[in-house]
Amino acid sequence: MHAVNNNPQLRLQLFFALLVSAIIANIFGGYFTRFFVAEIVILSIFAISLDFIASRGGMVSLGHAMFLGIGAYATAILTLNYGISPFASTFLTFIIASLIGLIIAYFIVLLDGIFFIMVTLALGEMFNSWVFTSDYLGGSDGISGIMRPDLAFIGIDTNNPLVFTFYVLLWLISIYFLLIKITDSPLGKNLDAIRQNSNRISAIGGYTKAYKAIAFSLSAGIASIAGSLYVQLNGFISPELTHWTVSGEGLIMIIVGGIGSISGAILGATVVHIVQHELSSIINWWMLVIGFGFILIVLFMKDGLWGLLEQIQKKLR
Amino acid sequence: MLLIQFLNALQFSMTLFLLAVGLTIIFGLMKIVNLAHGSLYMVGAYLGLSITNYTDSFWLALVIAPILAALIGAILYSILFKHIQNADPMKQVLLTFGLIYIALDSVRLLWGTMSHSISAPNILSNSILLVNEPYPSYRLFVIAIGLIVLFILYIILEKTKIGAKVRASVDDPETAQLLKINTDKILFYTFALGCGLAGLAGITVAPILGVEPGMDMEVLVLTLIVVVVGGPGSLKGAIIGSLLIGFVDSFGKVYIPQLAQIIIYAVMALTILFKPDGLYKR
Amino acid sequence: MSLSLNNINKSFGNIKVLNNVNIQSHSRECLGIIGPNGAGKSTLFKVISGNLKQDKGDIYFNSLNINNLNINKRARLGIAQSFQKNSLFLEMTVKESIMLALSHKYKITFKMLNSLISNKAINNDAMEIAKDTGLYDYFDTKSDNLSYGLQRQLELGIAISCSPKLLLLDEPTAGMSPAETKDIIKLIKNLSAKYSIIIVEHDMDVIYELANRIYVLDRGSLIFEGDAKAVKNSELVQNKYLGI
Numbered sequence: 001m002h003a004v005n006n007n008p009q010l011r012l013q014l015f016f017a018l019l020v021s022a023i024i025a026n027i028f029g030g031y032f033t034r035f036f037v038a039e040i041v042i043l044s045i046f047a048i049s050l051d052f053i054a055s056r057g058g059m060v061s062l063g064h065a066m067f068l069g070i071g072a073y074a075t076a077i078l079t080l081n082y083g084i085s086p087f088a089s090t091f092l093t094f095i096i097a098s099l100i101g102l103i104i105a106y107f108i109v110l111l112d113g114i115f116f117i118m119v120t121l122a123l124g125e126m127f128n129s130w131v132f133t134s135d136y137l138g139g140s141d142g143i144s145g146i147m148r149p150d151l152a153f154i155g156i157d158t159n160n161p162l163v164f165t166f167y168v169l170l171w172l173i174s175i176y177f178l179l180i181k182i183t184d185s186p187l188g189k190n191l192d193a194i195r196q197n198s199n200r201i202s203a204i205g206g207y208t209k210a211y212k213a214i215a216f217s218l219s220a221g222i223a224s225i226a227g228s229l230y231v232q233l234n235g236f237i238s239p240e241l242t243h244w245t246v247s248g249e250g251l252i253m254i255i256v257g258g259i260g261s262i263s264g265a266i267l268g269a270t271v272v273h274i275v276q277h278e279l280s281s282i283i284n285w286w287m288l289v290i291g292f293g294f295i296l297i298v299l300f301m302k303d304g305l306w307g308l309l310e311q312i313q314k315k316l317r
Numbered sequence: 318m319l320l321i322q323f324l325n326a327l328q329f330s331m332t333l334f335l336l337a338v339g340l341t342i343i344f345g346l347m348k349i350v351n352l353a354h355g356s357l358y359m360v361g362a363y364l365g366l367s368i369t370n371y372t373d374s375f376w377l378a379l380v381i382a383p384i385l386a387a388l389i390g391a392i393l394y395s396i397l398f399k400h401i402q403n404a405d406p407m408k409q410v411l412l413t414f415g416l417i418y419i420a421l422d423s424v425r426l427l428w429g430t431m432s433h434s435i436s437a438p439n440i441l442s443n444s445i446l447l448v449n450e451p452y453p454s455y456r457l458f459v460i461a462i463g464l465i466v467l468f469i470l471y472i473i474l475e476k477t478k479i480g481a482k483v484r485a486s487v488d489d490p491e492t493a494q495l496l497k498i499n500t501d502k503i504l505f506y507t508f509a510l511g512c513g514l515a516g517l518a519g520i521t522v523a524p525i526l527g528v529e530p531g532m533d534m535e536v537l538v539l540t541l542i543v544v545v546v547g548g549p550g551s552l553k554g555a556i557i558g559s560l561l562i563g564f565v566d567s568f569g570k571v572y573i574p575q576l577a578q579i580i581i582y583a584v585m586a587l588t589i590l591f592k593p594d595g596l597y598k599r
Numbered sequence: 600m601s602l603s604l605n606n607i608n609k610s611f612g613n614i615k616v617l618n619n620v621n622i623q624s625h626s627r628e629c630l631g632i633i634g635p636n637g638a639g640k641s642t643l644f645k646v647i648s649g650n651l652k653q654d655k656g657d658i659y660f661n662s663l664n665i666n667n668l669n670i671n672k673r674a675r676l677g678i679a680q681s682f683q684k685n686s687l688f689l690e691m692t693v694k695e696s697i698m699l700a701l702s703h704k705y706k707i708t709f710k711m712l713n714s715l716i717s718n719k720a721i722n723n724d725a726m727e728i729a730k731d732t733g734l735y736d737y738f739d740t741k742s743d744n745l746s747y748g749l750q751r752q753l754e755l756g757i758a759i760s761c762s763p764k765l766l767l768l769d770e771p772t773a774g775m776s777p778a779e780t781k782d783i784i785k786l787i788k789n790l791s792a793k794y795s796i797i798i799v800e801h802d803m804d805v806i807y808e809l810a811n812r813i814y815v816l817d818r819g820s821l822i823f824e825g826d827a828k829a830v831k832n833s834e835l836v837q838n839k840y841l842g843i
Contacts, residue, residue: 001405001407006690062414107589108589111589114349114350114407115545117410119541119585121352121537121541122545122585125534126538126578126581126582130578184714185711185713185715186708186709186711186713187708187711188711188715189695190702192691193688193691196690196691197687197688197689200687200688202670202674203648203674203679203682204674204679204703205671205672205674205675205703205761206671206703206708211708244534251414255411284422284425285425287418287419288419290418291417291418294415295415295419298411298412298415299412
């Protein structure tokens with residue numbers, strides 16, 4: 001599986017460019033723009049979680065929406081049924097989802113890439129049907145009434161869209177730099193090597209299964225943070241969040257952005273979400289267009305938009 | 318009552334089989350999983366719907382829809398898969414994923430988003446008395462179709478020259494290529510056949526389950542599990558896997574609805590743990 | 600270091616590929632295993648490295664029975680292998696590949712928050728290994744951009760990164776030009792001063808230059824054991840190799 005992996009300079013530049021754009025849009029935009037930016041930020045976190053296991057470990061998951069769901073539903077239940085603060089519940093859902101991810105990883109992490117896609121798709125769909133039919137989780141109606149963190153004690157009102165968008169941006173920034181560190185660490189490098197040649201890592205005594213399981217577990221946790229923040233953004237959750245199209249959208253985002261650079265995933269999330277939003281307001285058949293676009297990118301732009309940026313950077317040298 | 322459940326499970330298994338066998342042979346030969354397989358199932362059902370509405374004949378639809386689905390498969394192979402045969406398998410799988418989106422919206426554009434139904438043909442609209450219980454004869458028909466296809470495929474694979482070529486290409490593609498078994502032609506026909514079978518499954522089951530967008534993914538998941546459990550590339554694995562998953566799902570939903578899904582998960586998990594290549598390796 | 604193969608038997612279906620093979624190897628020697636095509640050299644290699652499991656017989660490494668240990672576990676015991684067909688990390692540079700392999704020697708592969716590339720100790724160690732394997736001038740070259748001969752050298756470099764107690768080399772000169780072969784022979788000669796080596800080779804001249812002791816395999820059975828001189832003078836061996 002192909003991924004980009006070696007341009008820390010561009011990676012940081014792209015990240016800052018996107019960050020600055022988000023901040024500007026947030027400050028100067030209206031209500032809807034701020035909401036939209038928050039959505040993009042949360043989707044970026046989801047995309048990063050997918051990008052991480054695809055480029056580090058060679059695991060392409062089509063079922064990750066289930067971790068979005070775990071994050072969202074767990075947050076709803078923890079805040080509404082147990083009175084835990086939204087902020088704390090985001091952390092708690094990270095732990096819960098990571099543990100579930102670890103258990104699942106034990107079974108699936110050594111599967112060949114294509115089997116892995118099939119199995120994660122199946123798992124995601126099964127989670128989706130369970131959530132749809134579960135009365136405890138509100139069935140097809142979902143759950144509503146979830147609150148945002150209460151930061152009144154420092155004079156901040158998170159119900160203000162400007163504030164909340166900055167709040168989720170902080171999460172994105174933290175997750176981003178954490179993953180950069182991990183990517184450059186011995187574990188991250190070994191995961192990258194596993195994607196390229198997992199047999200050799202075994203031959204030099206590596207704990208291949210353990211490394212991949214850690215990566216998958218971490219990825220699950222990060223996806224659940226996205227889910228937790230998503231439900232706080234909207235105030236409600238519907239089971240559609242765990243539909244396969246959400247996992248699919250994530251996959252499209254990282255392919256469009258270019259797998260491997262983390263910043264690319266954020267770029268992909270931004271572009272895809274904007275395109276989808278604009279398209280769906282003009283035509284009904286936007287999925288058709290996205291499907292075609294996706295196929296074209298898979299065929300002709302193997303490094304996605306990141307690849308384009310790298311080429312531009314080369315030309316400017 | 319038990320007989321009824323048994324027959325329902327068998328009918329469901331046969332439907333799964335029609336889907337799984339196409340998917341597994343494509344997987345075995347091309348080393349890729351066609352995620353758009355469910356889409357072809359859906360397209361088969363919709364094409365069947367239109368043909369039935371236009372010609373008032375279900376039988377015509379039953380014959381033509383799969384052929385059209387096979388044609389679509391042939392076109393897809395020729396313009397897309399043929400040219401990226403040597404590319405990273407993951408790339409090819411991603412392409413099939415993109416096709417799902419295209420198929421879904423195409424169906425919605427052409428037929429709308431409502432669900433439709435097709436009536437079974439008159440001869441099969443009645444019930445037959447089995448051990449004093451009435452049982453819809455259409456479901457028996459579906460079982461029969463499945464068994465016939467199984468039989469035909471078995472004969473082709475085991476007793477004909479072209480079947481031998483297919484088996485050779487699955488078992489050892491490099492040698493097959495060296496022996497000039499014309500693998501490309503085999504891939505073409507097999508891919509088309511697999512798609513045709515998916516279409517057949519769609520039109521066959523349409524009178525029972527109806528026709529709606531979204532039917533592509535519901536069935537894909539169980540089909541994938543059948544292929545994972547049964548073993549990619551194996552006809553035996555496809556039928557055994559279909560029976561196993563079909564029966565667990567059907568009986569599970571009736572007697573222990575809460576646990577049915579978990580049991581299927583468990584079957585898949587156990588297979589992955591102990592026989593990661595599936596029950597029957599081709 | 601001691602490696603002991605006792606009565607190793609292996610069949611594939613009806614074909615007996617290894618027939619009561621007995622091999623002993625000691626520290627600081629370069630042991631060669633040769634034989635004509637189909638002799639079972641590859642199979643024997645894979646049985647030692649852990650890629651295949653024998654049907655009958657035992658393998659002892661430093662007095663430990665390793666029959667049931669897989670590749671990972673044997674590697675951690677100190678058995679390193681280099682592959683006949685290059686098994687590299689093509690997107691990584693020479694430096695990155697070796698430092699990656701070293702992360703296992705230094706046992707830091709679970710560390711998540713420190714940069715690997717910035718680690719000075721590992722960087723220096725990697726430079727040493729690059730020097731030992733003739734790759735110092737290509738330290739920052741991507742593996743994919745190396746010539747075939749240099750890739751074979753990197754193949755060795757990754758294998759020795761873990762300071763192995765036993766180094767297994769599977770046809771190290773496979774596919775090489777005479778010039779490249781000369782380079783690699785020199786390299787392995789230097790390595791044999793530091794490591795215990797077992798080489799499986801098809802090219803007899805390479806083995807004569809490198810090995811202290813040689814086992815000759817023919818159709819699954821050991822037919823001769825001795826040093827290079829003895830093997831060269833053995834009529835039995837020459838007959839078997841006639842026409843090859």
